[in-house]
Amino acid sequence: AFSGDRVWKTLEKYRSPAKLPEDEDEGDADGRSGRVQDFFYELLKERAIKVLRSKGIDPVKERGASKTRIAYYIVVFVAWLYTGYLHCSASLWGSFGFAVTGWLMGALGHDAGHFAASRRAIVNEYGVWAMSFICNPVMWQQQHTYGHHSFTNEFDRDPDLHHFELLLRVHKKFKYESRFQYQSSFLYVLFSYVFVVFGTCFWIPWGVLSEGTLYGIVEWHDKDRPTKFYGMILHLVCYVGIVLLIPMYTHESFGKAALASYIHVATLGITFALFSQINHLNEPSLEADMDNRQLRYDEKKAIGRDPRLATSWGAAQVETANNFASNSLFWHVLSNGLNHQIEHHLFPGLNHGHLHHIAPVVRETCEEFGVEYKCYDTWSDLMNATMEWFDKLSVADNNRIDNDAVTPGVKTIKIS
Incomplete structure (x- = not known):
């Protein structure tokens, strides 16, 4: 947003030589073929740049994390490591704390996923893995960073609208089913949210690996990149191992092991849903x-x-x-x-x-x-x-x- 013409000059190198039909009648509002300027967004950019500079923040060079923000990342990371150790040492409170700190680690993961943790690409590339207990980080880049942010709330383009179809009707274009009558109850909604991160960390990525697409809406094209394909598998294996298998090995009974896994999944799922779904669903x-x-x-x-x-x-x-x-x-x-x-x-x-x-x-x-x-x-x-x-x-x-x-x-x- 703040890089000006440099971005468009770069993108011009990759423009398809064939003109799209929908571009034929578009005006050349800013001298670039096929792009009509968004006057409202341009004005917002100008004013935001002015405010940031007045605060001593360079909107390009300093758009990443400040020193205070980096210190926060480090504190949360240390707490996450400690609670992770407790979780793996058969502590139920540790499993709860591991979920809470796993959510707070999402601050780094979310920033990095939008290339906003740092201007260094490698920091963002690996930083997005900080949200590994919230969502598969490889899938996140296509589901959220691309699909959701480009086509927010568009029914046939925004994959985030389709996560809860099994239990919740979040859009009027979904066919009504009798089970949706219960969603007027807050307790039922909480019950639905319990399964959120199990879906985003395991069930949905498994479907993407199997079908190569997310709900038939977003096609997974970097599956041909070994780091992405095997990264998706690595995350699945590690998630199942840490959240489900290690408690079974360390706890004295299967019941306590299942409870530890449930506490972690449910706490993170409810927290994630309560702070993310409400931002778009009304x-x-x-x-x-x-x-x-x-x-x-x-x-x-x-x-x-x-x-x-x-x-x-x-x-x-x-x-x-x-x-x-x-x-x-x-x-x-x-x-x-x-x-x-x-x-x-x-x-x-x-x-x-x-x-x-x-x-x-x-x-x-x-x-x-x-x-x-x-x-x-x-x-x-x-x-x-x-x-x-x-x-x-x-x-x-x-x-x-x-x-x-x-x-x-x-x-x-x-x-x-």
């Missing part, structure tokens, strides 16, 4: 994706909004995300910085430790252009908004869309 956010916002163009135009916002990726990133408790250091640390989800989606290459600096100017710009900036006062307020949406989708009458037209496994995105 009615206003799910109706603001790139497809829906263009369908509602006339409605927005009628209230005097700039028509260019209908096709603005930047505006879509704001309106499909939610912030909460944005002034709280406690929630920032506990949520791994996900309380500034809007700013993160606008500038994923900017370390989470810098996002609070630009939040005020992002909000002011959104208010200036009538872009909905949703910042909830507390975590519970945002959780309630998610539960209201789940409750609405727990009733069959809300499935008003022709099911034949919305069968999952539609458009396939290839990563080259």
Whole structure:
């Protein structure tokens, strides 16, 4: 976002010689064929750069972790190693602590996954493995960094919408099933979240290894790279070994071993889900994706909004995300910085430790252009908004869309 024309000059080297049909009628707004400038995003970039520089932060050279942030990474890493030792030494409290520190290690993993832990590629390449107990790090780059961040809340492009189909109906395009009637209960939702990291660390990666695709939406193209293919397998083996097999070897009974594994998986799963799913899953956010916002163009135009916002990726990133408790250091640390989800989606290459600096100017710009900036006062307020949406989708009458037209496994995105 902050590198200017250097990025586009690099990308021009890899432009396909064949012009895409959808590019034929596009204007050459900024002198580059096939690219129409997003005026709203460009303005946000200009203002964010100005704020960062006023804080003494170079938006390119210093966009990675600050010294304070690096110190935090180290403290959490040491705690993670110690609780991991306790987990492997038959301590149930150790298994719980290993889950909590595993979640906090996700701060480094998430930053590195977005190339925001450091400007050194090797740091990010290996740093993303810090989230190994939250999600398979190889799959994460395609599922989250590419798929989710490029196509946030687009039903047939965002893989994050399809994780919970077995237990939860998170989008109205999913066909209603009788089991979804229970999702109006918070306890049922918590029960569903218990299995999250087992899915993202084992079940879903196993499917990607077997089929070469994630839900038929994102195709796994770097499977031909040995480091990625064998890295995926290595993670699966290590995850099963550390979380499931070692407790069976060290605990005095199978029951305690199973309990240790359950404590670790359930604690991490619930924590991960409660701080990640709520950031996008409520009615206003799910109706603001790139497809829906263009369908509602006339409605927005009628209230005097700039028509260019209908096709603005930047505006879509704001309106499909939610912030909460944005002034709280406690929630920032506990949520791994996900309380500034809007700013993160606008500038994923900017370390989470810098996002609070630009939040005020992002909000002011959104208010200036009538872009909905949703910042909830507390975590519970945002959780309630998610539960209201789940409750609405727990009733069959809300499935008003022709099911034949919305069968999952539609458009396939290839990563080259």
